[in-house]
Amino acid sequence: MRVLRPLLTLAGLLALWQTLVWATGVPRYILPAPLDVARRLLRDADLLAAHGLVTLGEILLGLLLGTLLGVAAAAGLAAFRPLRRWLEPVLVASQAIPVFALAPLLVLWLGYGMASKVAMAVLIIFFPVTAAFFEGLRRTDPAWLELARVMNARPLAVLRELRVPAALPALVGGLRVAAAVAPIGAVIGEWVGASRGLGFLMLHANARLQVDLVFAALFLLAVLALALYRAVDRITARIVYWQKETLTPTG
Amino acid sequence: MAERPPAVTLGVPRLVLGGRLLFENLRLHLEAGRWTCLLGPSGVGKTTLLRLLAGLVPGGLVVTDDGRPMDGRLALMAQQDLLLPWLTVRENVLLGFRLRGQRRRRGAALVARAEDLLARVGLAGRGDDLPAALSGGMRQRVALARTLMEDRPVVLMDEPFSALDAVTRHRLQDLAAALLRDRTVLLVTHSPREALRLAHRVLVLGGRPARLREVPVPAGEPPRDPASRELLEREAVLLRELVASVTRGEEVPCASSAPS
Numbered sequence: 001m002r003v004l005r006p007l008l009t010l011a012g013l014l015a016l017w018q019t020l021v022w023a024t025g026v027p028r029y030i031l032p033a034p035l036d037v038a039r040r041l042l043r044d045a046d047l048l049a050a051h052g053l054v055t056l057g058e059i060l061l062g063l064l065l066g067t068l069l070g071v072a073a074a075a076g077l078a079a080f081r082p083l084r085r086w087l088e089p090v091l092v093a094s095q096a097i098p099v100f101a102l103a104p105l106l107v108l109w110l111g112y113g114m115a116s117k118v119a120m121a122v123l124i125i126f127f128p129v130t131a132a133f134f135e136g137l138r139r140t141d142p143a144w145l146e147l148a149r150v151m152n153a154r155p156l157a158v159l160r161e162l163r164v165p166a167a168l169p170a171l172v173g174g175l176r177v178a179a180a181v182a183p184i185g186a187v188i189g190e191w192v193g194a195s196r197g198l199g200f201l202m203l204h205a206n207a208r209l210q211v212d213l214v215f216a217a218l219f220l221l222a223v224l225a226l227a228l229y230r231a232v233d234r235i236t237a238r239i240v241y242w243q244k245e246t247l248t249p250t251g
Numbered sequence: 252m253a254e255r256p257p258a259v260t261l262g263v264p265r266l267v268l269g270g271r272l273l274f275e276n277l278r279l280h281l282e283a284g285r286w287t288c289l290l291g292p293s294g295v296g297k298t299t300l301l302r303l304l305a306g307l308v309p310g311g312l313v314v315t316d317d318g319r320p321m322d323g324r325l326a327l328m329a330q331q332d333l334l335l336p337w338l339t340v341r342e343n344v345l346l347g348f349r350l351r352g353q354r355r356r357r358g359a360a361l362v363a364r365a366e367d368l369l370a371r372v373g374l375a376g377r378g379d380d381l382p383a384a385l386s387g388g389m390r391q392r393v394a395l396a397r398t399l400m401e402d403r404p405v406v407l408m409d410e411p412f413s414a415l416d417a418v419t420r421h422r423l424q425d426l427a428a429a430l431l432r433d434r435t436v437l438l439v440t441h442s443p444r445e446a447l448r449l450a451h452r453v454l455v456l457g458g459r460p461a462r463l464r465e466v467p468v469p470a471g472e473p474p475r476d477p478a479s480r481e482l483l484e485r486e487a488v489l490l491r492e493l494v495a496s497v498t499r500g501e502e503v504p505c506a507s508s509a510p511s
Contacts, residue, residue: 143333146307150327151401153350161349165337242336242381 032212040212041219048201052220055198058114058186059228062121063178069122070129070178071171077130078137078163091130099123100188107193117189117197124185125178132174136167169243172236179232183225198224256404256435257315257324258283261303266310273299275460281405283316286428286436286473288450290443290489292497296461297439301407304437325405330413332394334382341365341378344396368396372426388419395427405435412445421477424449428474443489447482449473455489457496 014034020026021033028036041048073091077084103120110116140163148158190199198217205213259281263274273296281287291297303311305327313321334343344365348354354361369378372392382390391411398406411427412420428449440446446453447469454463466489469481476482 141333143329143331144335146305147327147329147333147346148350149307150305150325151347151350152323153347154352157350157352161346162335165335168337240337242383244383 029209029211032215036212037215037219041216044213044216048198048216048220051196051198051201051217052224054114054196055183055186055190055221056224058117058189058197059121059182059224061114062118062185063125063182063228063232065118066122066125066178066182067129067175070126070174071133073126073130074133074137074171075164077134079159091127095127099185103188103192106189112193112195116192117186117194120189121182121185124181128177128181129171129174132177133167133171136170137163139170140166169240172240175232175236176229179229180225183221183228187221254404255317256284256433257317257319259304259316259321259405259435260314261300262312262314263300263303263310264312266299266303268296268299272460277461277463279304279454279463281435281437282452283435284433285451286431286438286449287452287454288438288440288446289454289456290440290446290466290493291456291461292493293441295456297441297456298409300456301409301437301439305407321405324403325407326398326401326403328394328398328406328408328411330410332382332387332390334390334393334397336382338382339378340369340374340380340382340385340393343382343393344368344378344400346397347401365396365400368399369393371399371430372396388415388423391415391419391423392426395423395430399430403434406431406437408436408438410440411438413441420445425474443486443493444477444482447485447489448475448477453489455493457493 018033018035021031032040077088099120102123103116106116106119106123110119144162144166145158148162153161186197187199187202190197191203194200198221202214202217205211205217261277261279261281263277263279265272265276266274277300279289279300289297289300299308302308304313304321305325306313306321315321315324334340335346338346341362342349345354345361348361366375366378369375372395374389374392374396377385377389382393385393391414394411408427412423415423424445438446438449450468450473453466453468455466456463467485469475469479469485
């Protein structure tokens with residue numbers, strides 16, 4: 001039932017779209033019907049899969065690097081006071097720069113290949129992960145810290161046993177945001193300059209009025225993003241195994 | 252417990268908190284191996300005194316009668332159980348050793364002692380559970396086991412039973428009184444009944460700057476019968492005094508205590 005309901009909603013929307021195209025007679029190169037898109041999806045499955053794999057690789061690599069960098073930066077900020085003083089304001093201010101505006105520069109510097117897209121994803125992911133984890137690290141319950149102090153805890157043990165685990169739920173929140181925005185980074189990178197990937201494919205098809213291919217690529221991208229989000233959700237739920245969900249996800 | 256519990260004296264020359272003179276020339280004495288209960292209305296500084304004793308806020312001078320420093324000789328039990336939700340019950344009991352990096356040495360012996368303490372607080376077999384699986388009363392019993400695991404001669408308790416229902420509170424009071432017998436204990440509470448049940452000495456904190464006043468306790472060793480006539484009479488008298496002191500304006504609740 002939990003899966004069925006949203007699927008039924010989706011089917012209803014698709015039926016509406018199909019009816020609209022039939023009723024209005026919109027030319028296929030402006031708005032293709034869902035059936036056209038499905039046909040294209042099947043016919044060009046190989047092409048879409050090849051480009052999809054490229055994009056997926058960029059997203060996963062960006063997610064991995066961005067998470068590692070973000071966690072390291074947050075840990076550094078939490079562990080060293082001078083780093084906080086010198087770096088934190090700059091880090092916050094850097095978010096005023098729209099990352100998308102940097103995409104052409106990244107392509108210029110790193111080339112048309114994978115590197116510029118991964119860099120783009122990393123840039124987008126880095127800040128939410130850093131901010132979330134750092135926020136978690138700095139908000140350890142003071143009562144826990146006092147208990148640790150009375151117990152004559154060692155500073156490193158306080159970090160490892162108290163601050164880090166207490167910050168994990170916040171980090172997990174950041175990771176979910178990262179998983180949701182990582183595909184944006186990769187696709188923007190591909191739009192600006194690429195020879196492979198779903199973003200490139202969409203731009204290319206759009207220029208040739210192959211709108212059904214655009215939709216097919218879009219569909220694949222959405223499926224990839226959803227799968228990624230689910231995977232991250234599953235993995236992170238294991239990291240914070242002690243946290244109970246208090247809202248049922250659907251229904 | 253390896254060592255004899257010391258008598259502890261806290262001296263506070265002068266303490267201003269939030270622009271308000273809280274204490275001036277205050278002296279709190281805890282007799283060796285006995286329970287001292289600190290009573291008083293909210294906002295009068297009971298918890299601050301406890302924190303001064305624990306060295307968590309500066310401004311107090313702590314002296315023991317055996318001349319050795321307090322550091323490393325006290326354990327703390329708060330109103331919240333402060334269990335770490337990601338550790339099992341057993342790991343929580345052993346938290347002090349984990350935080351001091353003493354887990355590897357004598358590991359098996361420590362676990363055996365933790366299990367023994369869990370059994371004594373009535374939680375045998377629950378060592379592998381996460382705290383979330385326990386009720387509030389059970390969690391506070393784990394906190395008691397953790398406090399006992401530290402095996403320190405001085406124990407400071409800040410309203411550890413006040414969030415519990417009446418029956419659980421009663422049973423936990425008995426348990427704590429039995430397991431912490433012969434230690435130097437300071438119990439901060441807002442409940443006259445709890446103080447009169449558990450204390451060898453009851454001190455009332457009141458006034459501004461706050462002063463300590465000792466009130467007589469019922470005869471007999473704690474934990475005393477809460478239904479005894481003497482205890483009930485003393486509770487009524489004590490309650491009346493506390494109410495009178497508040498209405499006289501000696502203490503003001505936290506919210507309206509802004510400095511003029």
